Amino acid sequence: MKWIFPFIVAATSFWLDASSKAWAQRSLAETTRELLSFLSLRLGFNSGIAFSWFASDEGANRYVILVATSLLSLAIVCVMATARIPTERVALALILGGALGNIADRIPDGYVTDFISVRLGEYHFPIFNLADVCITIGAMLLFLALAPLRCVRHDG
Numbered sequence: 001m002k003w004i005f006p007f008i009v010a011a012t013s014f015w016l017d018a019s020s021k022a023w024a025q026r027s028l029a030e031t032t033r034e035l036l037s038f039l040s041l042r043l044g045f046n047s048g049i050a051f052s053w054f055a056s057d058e059g060a061n062r063y064v065i066l067v068a069t070s071l072l073s074l075a076i077v078c079v080m081a082t083a084r085i086p087t088e089r090v091a092l093a094l095i096l097g098g099a100l101g102n103i104a105d106r107i108p109d110g111y112v113t114d115f116i117s118v119r120l121g122e123y124h125f126p127i128f129n130l131a132d133v134c135i136t137i138g139a140m141l142l143f144l145a146l147a148p149l150r151c152v153r154h155d156g
Contacts, residue, residue, distance in 0.1 A: 009094060010100070039117070
């Protein structure tokens, strides 16, 4: 049972991301929706990775990113299978679901769909999607789950 829950978390993250991207492509194609003074929904596309790093029109980058993220996803599954701490398994499941969501979105045309836009004063954060949110929350949970292990003092 302890192994089923992380895969449910990964599958749910993947489904929520895919559904939200499909909604964004249908609903935000010609509009921006202001939700709060600092938060809006607007359609964008990213051919790179986080914050548009490595974005280009070159087709080779698309395949390098797909292969690299696929290999990282496989590594996450392996680590998740050996994780002993429940929070670590859930954190890795969130990262996996987000990564697979972005991989699936990138396969047809080489880019991922972004639609969440945050502004803080004059600073405009790069737009992102729910997969990015899952990856970020998963990374923070993983840090919190593993941080106590680093703080153990070994006298010797």
